[in-house]
Structure formats: C-alpha cells, structure tokens
Amino acid sequence: MIQTNYNVTDQQIKFFNENGYLLIEDIITPEEVHIYSDIYNSFLEGGIDTGKNRGDLGAGLGKPGKGEAITQIMWPSDFMPQLLEMSYHKRILTISRELLGEDMAFDFDMLISKAPETNTPTPWHQDASYWINMPDTRAVSCWMALDHATKENGCMWYVPGSHKLPLRPHRFAGKEGGALMCDCSEEEGIAIEIRPGSCIFHHGHTLHYSRGNSTKGNRRAFILNYRPQQMIDLERAQGHDHGRSNASDRKIRNEEIK
Numbered sequence: 001m002i003q004t005n006y007n008v009t010d011q012q013i014k015f016f017n018e019n020g021y022l023l024i025e026d027i028i029t030p031e032e033v034h035i036y037s038d039i040y041n042s043f044l045e046g047g048i049d050t051g052k053n054r055g056d057l058g059a060g061l062g063k064p065g066k067g068e069a070i071t072q073i074m075w076p077s078d079f080m081p082q083l084l085e086m087s088y089h090k091r092i093l094t095i096s097r098e099l100l101g102e103d104m105a106f107d108f109d110m111l112i113s114k115a116p117e118t119n120t121p122t123p124w125h126q127d128a129s130y131w132i133n134m135p136d137t138r139a140v141s142c143w144m145a146l147d148h149a150t151k152e153n154g155c156m157w158y159v160p161g162s163h164k165l166p167l168r169p170h171r172f173a174g175k176e177g178g179a180l181m182c183d184c185s186e187e188e189g190i191a192i193e194i195r196p197g198s199c200i201f202h203h204g205h206t207l208h209y210s211r212g213n214s215t216k217g218n219r220r221a222f223i224l225n226y227r228p229q230q231m232i233d234l235e236r237a238q239g240h241d242h243g244r245s246n247a248s249d250r251k252i253r254n255e256e257i258k
C-alpha cells in the first residue's frame with residue numbers, strides 16, 4: 001500500500017505561504033530513488049521514446065556543442081501512465097492540497113536533466129510567465145532531485161517572498177520559443193542543496209534559477225505541477241497544455257513579457 005498521506009505541519013504551510021518555497025526531505029525512500037532513477041534513465045537514454053516532447057531548454061544559451069544543453073521531457077506520465085499511480089505523484093498531490101487547497105489537481109509533469117559538464121544555467125524566471133493569465137493564481141511545482149543537487153551541478157535557487165510581488169517582465173533567453181528569463185541575480189536568492197529523493201515545492205510566481213552542471217555527474221530532476229482544476233479546464237479551453245499536443249509550439253505567453 002503506497003503511503004500517500006504526508007502530514008505537512010502548520011509551520012511548513014506558514015513557511016510556504018511566506019517564502020514561496022518549501023523543502024521536504026526524503027519524500028521518497030532510498031529504494032524508491034533507485035526505481036525512479038532507472039525509469040528516468042530509460043527516458044533519457046531513449047528506451048522510452050518521447051518524440052516531440054523532448055527538447056533542449058538550453059538551446060541558444062550555453063556554448064554550442066554536441067547534445068542537449070538542458071534536456072527537457074514534457075509529460076513523462078503520458079508515455080508511462082503507471083507513474084501517476086506511483087508514490088511520488090500520489091504524495092505530492094496530497095501535499096499540494098494541504099498547501100494550497102483541496103481543489104488542487106495534477107496539471108503536468110516534466111523531467112529536466114543537466115548532463116555532466118554541460119555548464120548551462122536555467123535562467124532566472126517565474127513559471128507563471130510561461131502560462132496564460134488566470135484569475136486564480138494558485139499553482140505549485142515540486143522539484144525532486146534524483147542526484148545529489150549541489151551548487152556545482154545546478155541545484156535550485158529561489159528568491160524568498162518573490163511570489164507575493166508582481167511578475168517581472170520576461171523575454172526569451174536564447175532562441176525564440178525557448179527558455180524565458182527575467183532580470184534577477186544570485187544576490188537576491190538562496191541556493192538549496194538537496195539529496196536524492198528530497199524535494200522543494202515552489203509557488204508558480206516564485207523567482208527561481210539553477211547554475212549549469214560543471215561536474216562529471218548528472219543532475220536529474222523530476223518535476224510535478226498542480227493548480228486548481230477549474231484553472232486547468234481554463235488552460236485547456238484556451239489550447240494551453242504545457243506541450244502535450246504540440247511540444248514545439250510554446251508561443252502562448254503571459255502578457256507581461258516585453
């Protein structure tokens with residue numbers, strides 16, 4: 001029986017509300033880390049073919065070289081529906097509801113991997129800049145590490161409290177249609193290094209970023225996103241499905257983009 005009930009404390013909820021992020025250690029067990037790690041590698045190595053849902057978030061950013069600068073695979077659970085029934089998705093749905101309300105529902109999932117020595121930062125951004133405008137702005141992402149995430153290989157950085165401020169203007173960081181960025185720097189943020197199987201929640205408006213991977217190891221992250229079911233329905237009605245039906249077409253943007 002999968003344990004889905006994860007008791008988030010009032011103090012953790014308060015911390016998330018105030019800071020726009022929350023670290024939860026060991027959200028999956030070491031045994032589960034091995035299982036997810038093997039699944040992740042099947043995606044990365046092409047054993048599970050993800051077609052157009054696989055792209056390079058770092059295109060046009062780092063030094064041009066062989067291979068992807070930042071591998072991004074949208075909707076892994078479409079290619080492996082069992083993932084939806086496994087512990088990570090189950091537990092994070094429960095916690096999302098504890099953090100932001102009982103109407104929170106699964107919106108999409110993705111894998112973001114930085115291969116050894118790819119040295120490509122994920123630019124500073126707020127996730128909401130990728131989305132349509134929604135009357136209800138509650139949204140939470142969960143970023144789970146499958147490798148020890150350190151500053152050197154690209155752990156996440158957050159700007160505490162930034163989810164309470166207006167969206168900053170965003171622009172394309174590299175090529176048109178690729179990653180978005182806004183003005184921000186490490187001086188404003190804090191880095192959170194975590195071990196495999198631990199995760200960090202962040203609000204859809206929280207400023208975040210990661211350095212490039214300058215190490216000889218991988219930096220793999222499995223990311224889940226939740227928002228109110230009504231807002232998911234609104235997104236879908238406007239054709240916004242986070243790359244599910246047309247992975248290469250990422251043209252719908254929040255209007256605050258310059």
Ligand SMILES: O=C(O)CCC(=O)C(=O)O
Nearest residue numbers: 112122127143210221223
């Ligand atoms: O993994 C990364 O480097 C970036 C992740 C990210 O931007 C996100 O989860 O919203």
